[in-house]
Amino acid sequence: MAHDPLIFQSRGLIVGTYKSRTMTYTAKLKVSFDTEWTPSYSSGMYDDETLPEEHYTFEIPCEDINTIQLFRFFGTVARSMGHNEIGIMKGACSLAFNDMRSEEDMKKIAYEFDLKLSEEYSKEFAQMQDEIYDLKAKLSRCQQPENPQYTDEEMDAMTYQEWNGVVPGSPEAVEKGCKCPVMDNEEMSEERKWVNADCPLHGKVK
């Protein structure tokens, strides 16, 4: 859209007005958006897709507006300014989920919108992983009931239990204080991992 020799100017103004009369309360929220294209070359014709000037005023009564309606309004403003839907969604989400928020607050909001935070997911993942190892071990025993030795799957399940249910070097293990190699373990198969003797989770010396 924008050509180099054009200068894009935009001004935004947000005004909140609160008037209170006897026993009545009125409140209005007004946002204005002004743009102007200034061609920098002398002949300066406007691109036929560009409006030389745009002045928009958005106004809503807000006596009893809730935050959801308020953000719907700001969404409309952002859309008129040229932001796309994904960008608007991202903006709204980054307000809710960022490093400055308390985890507790973010969890509340995530729960309300039926979202799962990655740390919850990792807990669930570990539980399911645990179950998978257990079922695989049981299945292998059913298939080879006469095997006098542990089956590979039984060994894997025991290894996993020995790992306290968290794979050495995995993000959920690191979160719990694992000191095993991370990078080296990424290349290893699921059942065989490098273990650090100093690791409080995996380094038990027997």
Ligand SMILES: [Zn+2]
């Ligand atoms: Zn570890």
